[in-house]
Amino acid sequence: MASEPATMVAPDWRGEIFTALKDADIRQVGYVPDAGHARLIELCRADPAIRAVPLTTEEEGVALLAGAWLGGQRGVLLMQSSGVGNCINMLAMTKTCRFPLTMLVTMRGEWAEFNPWQVPMGTKTQSALELCDVFVYRVERPEDAAETVAAALDSAFNADLATAVLLSQRLIGAKRWVK
Amino acid sequence: MIPNDRRLDRRAAMRILLEKRGDLFLVTGLGSTTWDAASVADEERNFYLWGAMGAAAMVGLGLAIARPERRVLVVTGDGEMLMGLGSLATIGVQRPPNLAIAVFDNGRYGETGMQASHTAESVELVGIAQACGFKETFDVGDEVGLRDFAARLHNAATTMFARIAIRTDEPPRVLPLRDGVFLKNRFRRAIGAET
Numbered sequence: 001m002a003s004e005p006a007t008m009v010a011p012d013w014r015g016e017i018f019t020a021l022k023d024a025d026i027r028q029v030g031y032v033p034d035a036g037h038a039r040l041i042e043l044c045r046a047d048p049a050i051r052a053v054p055l056t057t058e059e060e061g062v063a064l065l066a067g068a069w070l071g072g073q074r075g076v077l078l079m080q081s082s083g084v085g086n087c088i089n090m091l092a093m094t095k096t097c098r099f100p101l102t103m104l105v106t107m108r109g110e111w112a113e114f115n116p117w118q119v120p121m122g123t124k125t126q127s128a129l130e131l132c133d134v135f136v137y138r139v140e141r142p143e144d145a146a147e148t149v150a151a152a153l154d155s156a157f158n159a160d161l162a163t164a165v166l167l168s169q170r171l172i173g174a175k176r177w178v179k
Numbered sequence: 180m181i182p183n184d185r186r187l188d189r190r191a192a193m194r195i196l197l198e199k200r201g202d203l204f205l206v207t208g209l210g211s212t213t214w215d216a217a218s219v220a221d222e223e224r225n226f227y228l229w230g231a232m233g234a235a236a237m238v239g240l241g242l243a244i245a246r247p248e249r250r251v252l253v254v255t256g257d258g259e260m261l262m263g264l265g266s267l268a269t270i271g272v273q274r275p276p277n278l279a280i281a282v283f284d285n286g287r288y289g290e291t292g293m294q295a296s297h298t299a300e301s302v303e304l305v306g307i308a309q310a311c312g313f314k315e316t317f318d319v320g321d322e323v324g325l326r327d328f329a330a331r332l333h334n335a336a337t338t339m340f341a342r343i344a345i346r347t348d349e350p351p352r353v354l355p356l357r358d359g360v361f362l363k364n365r366f367r368r369a370i371g372a373e374t
Contacts, residue, residue: 027245028241028244028245051244051273053240053244053269053273054269054272055265055269056265056266056268056269057265059233059234060237060263060265060266060269061237062231062234063231063233063234063235063236063237063238063241063263063266064237064238064240064241065241066234066238066241067206067237067238067239067240067241067242067243067244067245068241068242068244068245069241069245069363069367069372070226070238070241070242070245070363070366070367070370070372071241071242071243071244071245071246071370071372072245072246072367072370072371072372072373073241073244073245075241089231089232090231090233090234092230092231093228093230093231093234093359096229096230096359096360097359097360097362097363098359098360098363099363
């Protein structure tokens with residue numbers, strides 16, 4: 001058996017997702033903050049070629065990205081799983097107009113969850129999206145993150161599809177409540 | 180109709196806003212403002228929302244950010260704006276200089292039976308926009324005020340917000356196309372975005 005390297009370097013999957021966004025020429029990033037997206041939000045805000053737009057609620061982002069696409073720009077939407085529920089009616093516009101959409105969703109309510117209030121939406125996130133004809137990809141392992149995001153972006157912008165990438169709570173790490 | 184009601188006729192108001200349209204992009208909300216726009220002229224630089232209530236202002240924001248060299252006007256109703264009130268906070272933070280939001284305010288939900296909206300009671304949209312960070316706002320009560328706002332559409336240096344008081348009458352519906360894919364592709368083709 002090959003010996004493990006002395007120190008394992010965890011893949012910087014958040015940085016790799018950012019690279020995937022840049023490679024896809026993403027120019028607008030709508031977000032409602034989530035701890036799991038904190039680093040990605042920082043990277044987007046620091047990039048002069050990206051307009052990062054903080055939203056008061058996630059469905060604003062669905063409309064923002066529809067406008068961006070009308071104007072010829074590509075965008076992406078960052079949110080926590082609870083935000084998916086806020087988007088449902090807006091997704092009717094995405095489907096009716098076949099707007100491209102990629103939502104990167106950090107999951108709560110599924111892996112070592114402390115807060116029971118996160119569980120109802122977290123456990124229904126994927127089925128709610130699929131009920132609205134959003135193509136759902138799920139990431140469990142850090143090495144899959146960037147490739148999966150790139151695939152979702154390809155499907156969105158080349159095939160005019162609504163896509164979501166669920167970044168699992170196990171991947172992100174359960175929230176620590178006692179610091 | 181109230182005798183001597185100085186509030187504007189909604190169709191006349193839309194005509195005035197689009198009178199010297201130039202290369203303005205227009206986004207309208209569900210639903211009467213979409214019929215108002217169609218009554219003036221259906222054209223490829225119009226994007227009508229036939230649904231997604233509350234989305235109009237945010238669609239305008241995404242479009243304005245994407246095309247900073249062009250002017251974007253969103254015209255929507257008080258009920259539609261109220262459903263997306265948070266978007267005024269979001270836009271107040273971004274304030275692209277090429278975006279204007281105009282709300283036709285009759286204090287009613289016109290498509291569902293003229294029920295009173297919040298603006299018929301205590302809610303005042305111009306005050307909300309100002310509190311959200313809009314630097315140039317208009318509370319339009321007559322044609323002179325409307326023309327002041329319309330004149331600024333092509334040279335404002337900040338995001339504008341206008342509340343335009345209109346009468347509660349219901350002119351005949353003028354329905355534009357409602358195929359969303361067609362409207363999207365027509366708009367993108369018109370502005371030279373790849374399809």
